[in-house]
Amino acid sequence: MVLQRIFRAVIMGPPGSGKGTVSARITKTFGLSHISSGDILRSNINNKTELGLLMKCCIDQGQLVPDDVMSRLILRDLRVMDHSSWLLDGFPRTVPQAEALDDAHSVDTVINLNVPFQTIKQRLTSRWTHLPTGRVYNVDFNPPKVPGLDDETGEPLVQRDDDTPDTVTLRLKAYENQTEPVLEYYRSNGVLETFTGTETNMIWPHVEAFLHKKLFSVKQKVA
Numbered sequence: 002m003v004l005q006r007i008f009r010a011v012i013m014g015p016p017g018s019g020k021g022t023v024s025a026r027i028t029k030t031f032g033l034s035h036i037s038s039g040d041i042l043r044s045n046i047n048n049k050t051e052l053g054l055l056m057k058c059c060i061d062q063g064q065l066v067p068d069d070v071m072s073r074l075i076l077r078d079l080r081v082m083d084h085s086s087w088l089l090d091g092f093p094r095t096v097p098q099a100e101a102l103d104d105a106h107s108v109d110t111v112i113n114l115n116v117p118f119q120t121i122k123q124r125l126t127s128r129w130t131h132l133p134t135g136r137v138y139n140v141d142f143n144p145p146k147v148p149g150l151d152d153e154t155g156e157p158l159v160q161r162d163d164d165t166p167d168t169v170t171l172r173l174k175a176y177e178n179q180t181e182p183v184l185e186y187y188r189s190n191g192v193l194e195t196f197t198g199t200e201t202n203m204i205w206p207h208v209e210a211f212l213h214k215k216l217f218s219v220k221q222k223v224a
């Protein structure tokens with residue numbers, strides 16, 4: 002689908018709610034550029050940049066990276082995408098980050114994946130990631146064709162250092178304390194759309210239908 006107008010979206014939800022999985026489907030269906038804060042941080046860690054080395058320990062302890070670091074990193078990437086439609090995944094995660102984003106760009110819609118915490122824990126400890134692309138697999142849900150290898154490149158998959166049961170508990174706490182207030186922020190701005198469920202394949206048709214409608218009405222407004 003070719004968009005006729007620039008469209009900016011954010012996808013939110015607790016760790017393991019399926020943001021990466023749903024983002025891949027959105028980008029494939031609607032052609033938005035996907036920007037994942039977690040993938041950007043992991044690429045910095047993998048490439049041993051100064052920022053990556055500094056942030057690794059905070060990520061591995063299930064804590065959020067400081068707001069100023071994160072906002073600078075993402076807003077810098079968005080600056081060079083001035084004429085693109087994008088989907089932000091994992092940013093903003095705090096109210097100050099949402100305010101920093103608002104100061105620079107207007108957000109058309111925020112997709113919130115509301116998946117119960119007890120569903121999530123099991124998923125994260127069986128998540129396998131292809132670090133260079135952020136493609137995710139799951140032993141139960143979408144296993145790779147060859148165990149341990151990425152379907153597209155044949156490169157090795159890894160388990161994230163922060164996907165251990167103890168760190169997942171800390172990340173869920175950080176989500177409750179620091180990220181849930183962002184949902185309220187966007188709800189009061191009138192852009193929040195929540196999708197509730199325990200399975201991505203049940204949630205996805207609703208997200209897809211919503212975006213079709215949203216993009217169509219955006220085009221109508223412009224015409």
Ligand SMILES: Nc1nc2c(ncn2[C@@H]2O[C@H](COP(=O)(O)OP(=O)(O)O)[C@@H](O)[C@H]2O)c(=O)[nH]1
Pocket residue numbers: 014015016017018019020021022023124125127128129137138139140141142143199200201202
């Ligand atoms: N069992 C199960 N696993 C899922 C489902 N949706 C996504 N996953 C897996 O759950 C893990 C977390 O999903 P991901 O998209 O990475 O979530 P994110 O942390 O919100 O970006 C990955 O291993 C996915 O393959 C689902 O409906 N059922």
Ligand SMILES: Nc1ncnc2c1ncn2[C@@H]1O[C@H](COP(=O)(O)OP(=O)(O)O)[C@@H](O)[C@H]1O
Pocket residue numbers: 015016017020021038039040042059060061063064065066067071090091092093094095098163172
């Ligand atoms: N916007 C952000 N603000 C602060 N820290 C972040 C942000 N995005 C990612 N991080 C850090 O990177 C980690 C992994 O993020 P991410 O890949 O989005 O995890 P998940 O998709 O499992 O929720 C987070 O637990 C946090 O430490």
